Amino acid sequence: VERKLNFSAGPATLPEPVLRRAQAALWDLDGTGIGILEHSHRGKAFRAVMDRTTQLIRDVAGIGDEFAILYITAGATHHFTMVPLNFLGEAETPGSCDICHTGVWSAKAIVEARRFGTVHLACDGSPAFDAIPPIIRYSASPRYVHYTSNETIYGTQWPAPPPNPPAPLVCDASSDIFSRPLALADHGLIYAGAQKNLGPSGISLVIARNSFLAARRPGLPALADYQSYVTEGSMHNTPNTFGVYVIGEVVAWIRDQGGLAALGERNARKAAVLYDFLDHSKLWRAHARPGSRSDMNITFRGASPALEAQLLARAEQQGMSGLPGHRDVGGIRASLYNAFPEDGVHRLVQLLHEIEREQ
C-alpha cells in the first residue's frame, strides 16, 4: 500500500523515520528485549526514554531550568479547565484573566475559565476570525493572559505573542508548537496536545515557568495540580509512556532537520507556495488575511460548492487525504505541519492549477 499525502489537521502526518523506529520499539525498545508498551514506567529503560525526551526538548527549543517540562495524560481541552482551576482560585476569591478570542479554541477556553473567575476579552476576532486583532486591550490586573498561538480551524496564527502583557502569558500551542523558534519571554505556561507536531493523541506537553506555578491555588487533587507533575516528575500516576517515547523521537527528528529555525523557514516556504497560488487565483480565496496567516493550516474557499467538491474528489483520486475544512466552517483546509513534505504542497498546487486551466 502506498502511503497517502495526509493533510489532516490532527491527528496528523508524522515523520516516516519516526514511524519506522516506533515499529521496532513496539517489539524491542533499545535492545532491552521488551517493547515500549510493556516497560514499567518506573524501570530504567523508560526513565531513560523520558530523560532523553526532556533533554531533547530543552536543547531543541532552548528552554532553561526556570521552566519545567511536564507530560500530562490529556489533550489541550483538559488544560482549558486545568489552567483556570489552578490560577483563578476558588469561588470565595475569584480572580480574573484576559483571553485573546481568535476562534473556536479560545471560545472553549473562555467557557471553562468562566467557571472559575472573571474573563476579560483582550481582543475579539469574531465573527469572521480571519485575522489576529491588531489592537489588544488588557484589563487592569489579570492573573494571566491566554492566547491560542495558531487557530487550526480558521487558519490564523499570531506572528508574535501578544505584546507587553500585564501578567504572564498562557499559550495554547497545540497546533504550532516546535514549528518555528519558541517564544518564551513573558510566558508563564505553554501547553500543547501532541497530535499535530509532536506525536500521538492522548498526551500533552507543558512548559511551565516555576515562578508562575508558585501562584497556583493550593490543595488541588494531584492530577489537577500542575506543580505535582513537577514534584513527581510526571510520575504521580502511570504516564502515557508510548506518547513520551514518540515525542522524543519526533524531537530528535526535528534536531536532525536542523532545529526550529530551519523548520520555521521550511514551513514558511511550504505555506507561501499555496498562499501565492490562492492570491493569484480567480477561483479560490484564502480565508485568513496577510499578516495573520497560519503556516500550519491554510484555509480557503472555492467560487462555488461544486468547485470545492470537484477539488476534494480529484485530490482523493490522486492520493491526497484530509482536505475538507472543519465541519463547523466548511471549505478546504490544507494542514502543513512539520512532517508534511514540501513536494506535497507542490502536488496540491499543481492540481489547483489544472482545475483553474480547465474552467
Add this chain to the structure above:
Amino acid sequence: VERKLNFSAGPATLPEPVLRRAQAALWDLDGTGIGILEHSHRGKAFRAVMDRTTQLIRDVAGIGDEFAILYITAGATHHFTMVPLNFLGEAETPGSCDICHTGVWSAKAIVEARRFGTVHLACDGSPAFDAIPPIIRYSASPRYVHYTSNETIYGTQWPAPPPNPPAPLVCDASSDIFSRPLALADHGLIYAGAQKNLGPSGISLVIARNSFLAARRPGLPALADYQSYVTEGSMHNTPNTFGVYVIGEVVAWIRDQGGLAALGERNARKAAVLYDFLDHSKLWRAHARPGSRSDMNITFRGASPALEAQLLARAEQQGMSGLPGHRDVGGIRASLYNAFPEDGVHRLVQLLHEIEREQ
C-alpha cells in the same frame, strides 16, 4: 534480540500477535495508506476502529445496552477523583460512599473521595492486606460501594464482588479486567487503566450503567463528566486513538483465545503452578492467604533478603524481568496477566526448585 519473559506489574507484557499487528498499523491502518497515529479521530477509518473495539468488548464480556462503553484519556488514578466528583455531589449537599479498603489503591481512592463527601470503610484489611476481609459492613445509605477487584501490590483478589451491596458497586478493575468472566450484576460503574490486561498506558476503559450515570452531579466540565463521554461517543476531545486501537486488537486476541471463561481457567492454572510451589517450599512463602489470592499478581517473600537477591539475580540472567516487588513492600512479585505465557511460570518455578535444592 530475544524477547524477555516480562513479569512486570504494569505496563505489562502484551500478546505478540497484537504487537505485530500494531507495528503494521503504525505505517498503514487497514490498507488506508495512513498510519493509526496519523488518522483524524473524526475520519471513517478511526471511527471504524472505535466501533469495532466497542463491539468486541460487548461481545467478549457479554455487556448489554444498559451499559455504555467509554474511553477516557487517563488512568485509574484519575477515576479516584472523578467518581466522587460525579457521585458525591457538591459541598452543600455532601453524600457518602462505602469503600472496601484492601490495599494501596483503595487508600488512594479514600483520600480523593474524602475531598467530596463522607467515606465509610465497609471493610478494612490493614495493616497486613493479606486477605479480602470476610465480613463487609455497609453503611445505611451510601451512594455507591467502591472496591478494588485485584490488589496489584499485595497480591489479593476478590473471588467474587462484595455481596448484597445497598447501592451500586463501583469497581477499580485495572489489574484484572477481562482476566475472567466479568461480573456485571449490582455494578454501576467499572473502570480500568489499560496498561495491564488491555493495552498501553494513558487510557482507561469505563463500563457504566446508564441508570447509574443519571444520578451524577450536574454542571461538571465535559471532560470530568462521565455522561459527556456517553453523549459524545468519547469524542468531546481527541481520544487516545492508538490506545483504542490496541485495546481492540487485544480484545480480538482474547476472543481468539476462547474468550473470558477460557482465559479465566488458564490464568487460574498458571497461578496455581506458582502457589503450589510456594505452599510446599521451606524457603518461600506467599503473602496472600488462600481464598483471597490473586491470579494476576503473586507476591511472596524469601527466608532472607539474600535469598530474594539471589533469585532476582539468577532470574535476570535467565531472561526473566520485572520480578522485584513494589518499592513500598519489597519481596518478589510475579505478574501473570492474560498475555503472560504459561511456560513462563514453569520456567520461574524451575528456577525456584533449583535454588531450593542447592540450599
